[in-house]
Amino acid sequence: MDYMSIIVIILAVLLILAAFFVIRSKDLVAAVVASAVVSLISSIYFYILQAPDVALTEAAIGVALTTIFFMITIRKTRRDEE
Amino acid sequence: MRKILAVFFIGVFGYYMLAILMDFPFGIDHLNPGLAGAYLKDTVSKTGAVNVVTSIIVNYRGFDTLGEVTVLFLAATGMSALLYDGKTMNRSRQNASVIVKAGSRLLFPLIIILGAYVFIHGHLTPGGGFQGGAIIASGFLLMFISYRNYHVSHRILSNVESTAGSVFVVLGLLGLLYGATFLENIMPLGIPNKLFSGGLIPLIYIAVGFKVGAELTALLDTMLKTVK
Numbered sequence: 001m002d003y004m005s006i007i008v009i010i011l012a013v014l015l016i017l018a019a020f021f022v023i024r025s026k027d028l029v030a031a032v033v034a035s036a037v038v039s040l041i042s043s044i045y046f047y048i049l050q051a052p053d054v055a056l057t058e059a060a061i062g063v064a065l066t067t068i069f070f071m072i073t074i075r076k077t078r079r080d081e082e
Numbered sequence: 083m084r085k086i087l088a089v090f091f092i093g094v095f096g097y098y099m100l101a102i103l104m105d106f107p108f109g110i111d112h113l114n115p116g117l118a119g120a121y122l123k124d125t126v127s128k129t130g131a132v133n134v135v136t137s138i139i140v141n142y143r144g145f146d147t148l149g150e151v152t153v154l155f156l157a158a159t160g161m162s163a164l165l166y167d168g169k170t171m172n173r174s175r176q177n178a179s180v181i182v183k184a185g186s187r188l189l190f191p192l193i194i195i196l197g198a199y200v201f202i203h204g205h206l207t208p209g210g211g212f213q214g215g216a217i218i219a220s221g222f223l224l225m226f227i228s229y230r231n232y233h234v235s236h237r238i239l240s241n242v243e244s245t246a247g248s249v250f251v252v253l254g255l256l257g258l259l260y261g262a263t264f265l266e267n268i269m270p271l272g273i274p275n276k277l278f279s280g281g282l283i284p285l286i287y288i289a290v291g292f293k294v295g296a297e298l299t300a301l302l303d304t305m306l307k308t309v310k
């Protein structure tokens with residue numbers, strides 16, 4: 001196995017773990033941070049799969065802007081999911 | 083009963099999905115090879131843009147991009163209309179630490195330059211108006227969260243946004259006036275790989291970049307001001 005496929009497998013495992021954490025977590029702030037991690041890893045995947053345009057969009061919107069929008073919304077409502 | 087129905091519908095859906103997908107041979111480039119190949123082959127000679135993705139977004143599918151920009155505009159307008167309550171509000175958070183402040187002062191111009199680079203060079207390198215605008219808005223976000231009283235003028239932002247949107251439509255109408263169709267390329271194509279190439283593509287992407295940047299910045303400012 002070369003380096004690239006090892007990196008790809010590690011990233012895939014991290015991506016699935018983070019996505020499960022987003023679904024299962026009761027603390028919404030932690031869930032939002034984990035969803036930013038999902039966006040970051042999928043951005044790296046887009047870059048590996050030779051779609052740098054989509055990678056740029058995912059990095060700028062998925063990691064930065066969506067996270068802050070969710071954070072503001074959580075700040076205005078409640079932090080815990082019942 | 084509902085669960086049985088759900089399983090039934092998923093089964094029907096899955097059966098037809100499988101029936102359609104079974105026709106495609108595995109591992110072969112089968113989805114419209116003619117069309118994708120034509121785009122890859124003719125783009126540089128027909129549109130002058132080296133980045134095929136950009137040439138499809140702005141040139142071949144330029145009208146869809148106009149619709150996309152309109153959707154973003156409507157979303158921003160609706161959100162601002164919901165959040166605006168007539169008072170001048172202040173962001174009432176604590177100031178950030180000295181390190182964060184100094185760092186964001188240093189990074190802010192670099193992020194803005196990166197965003198401008200991404201949308202000006204949209205026809206040469208990956209990226210374009212939407213990506214560049216989002217990068218610029220995230221630069222402003224950095225300043226918003228590190229400085230408590232960092233002000234952006236909403237009048238300037240809305241002027242920039244409406245001017246950029248009008249420029250897009252006017253460029254399209256020029257195509258109707260001097261050519262045959264809306265958004266037709268009326269400028270010389272130039273030499274590929276140069277900055278001044280691709281006809282209308284750089285102009286439209288610069289307009290889109292300004293528009294998206296101004297929109298998202300105004301949106302972030304409005305939202306952050308409502309947080310207690």
